[in-house]
Amino acid sequence: MPDQSPVSAAPLSRITHSDRKNLFTIDTSTNVHIIVFVLLSFGLMTVDQRLHYLEGVRDVLSTIVYPLQYLIQLPTEASGWLSENLASRSQLLDENAGLRRKQAFINTQLQKLTALETENRRLRMLLESSIERPERVLIAELLSVDFDPYRHQILLNKGTRHGVHVGQPLLDQQGIIGQIVHANTFTSTAILITDPNHALPVQVNRNGLRTLAIGTGHFQELELLHIPNNEDIQVGDLLITSGLGGRFPRGYPVAKVAKVEFDPARPFAHIIAQPTSQLDRSREVLLIISDPSPVGDIPLDTDKSPASPRKQP
């Protein structure tokens, strides 16, 4: 004990000194770190929100996380594959017969449709208005559904490699679902029409009344804006896309009017519509591939068609 004290006295002072110094440097470095990273985050967020320069960065990052997302999807895919492979013969025969019937039914309707389409085209030519281009679709599957209950976004398993681009409209079998907001190499993010930040130009199928359908944050509700109290709109009216925004092709079903409230105290009626598509249930969605060329230039279109700018997968 007595011989230890002179030995330990000198290092002790040095240790405490260096320790204190060390401790303080660690603390200041964390402070500096947090300030740097907070500023960096704010910078990133501002650029991402306002300027859209960061699609490349997002692309790289989402390519890094793609294997994980693929991994998540694997069990559902595997169970689907298993149930398909283990289905009994009679079940398959039943399903086959059912599909055949449906196919026949659809085919007869399609015949009528092709006739109508050619007639429509001819009439439009006569009227010298634009020809609506036939649209092709790309089938994509949902990888995941967001996430935050406050933003309605879905992640799809098709990306720019498959020809997906930002702004591409999204359908399911019953109607419009949403549009693409980020297109990465392997995946893409889409915003649903019920997202509070989404607006969709629609018109009433019955009388052509145009309005905007705004998302409310609820899967079953869209709000129709700026319809005066004396306007002709009823519960049950079908709303279709009007094609005015330039994003969505014309004539796809969107929603049915579910509630109409005329309040004399307010300038506009309060109208709620219910989407025709099952936004929270569909697993497979269709991406419409159509040339975003503006309406009204037929000769230009025929010139361009051999060298279409759209990348084919």
Added chain:
Amino acid sequence: MMLSRHPGGWVILLSFIIALLLASIPLPTWVDRFRPDWLSLVLIYWCMALPGRVGIATGWFWGLLLDAAKGTLLGQHALALAVVAFLTLKAHRRIRVFPLWQQALSVLLILLINQVLVIWINGIIGYPPHNWWFLAPAVGGMLLWPWVFIILRDLRRRFRLS
């Protein structure tokens, strides 16, 4: 580079990868409301146990990946996780010696701050919350903390991470 300098770094890496997986696995809506921010939980543990190795930069990086995976604003979760790491680093000497339930309370506090940051940014860009459910993930995280802590501690001891 982190892997070569320190043995066992892959355990940390793996725990973060699993957290990211858990954060994006589809769940029924009623569970989904309480789904904790797994990355925060794992980050809090490592910042507390190994403050020299896991810190603000790690949290920020994984937050950025979470942003890419979720399709949120780039930097949103990165900011929140950087703040989580910062708070944990500041308090790690105290939190470390707390009994588990008290630790869980501190974790709740940190998770609440994390949640509020994310919600604030959502509000700024036009997604204000509709109700108070946005605080539920923090509660879920608090309830799960003891298990996360025990599992990660055992992993750390088993692979002698220090």
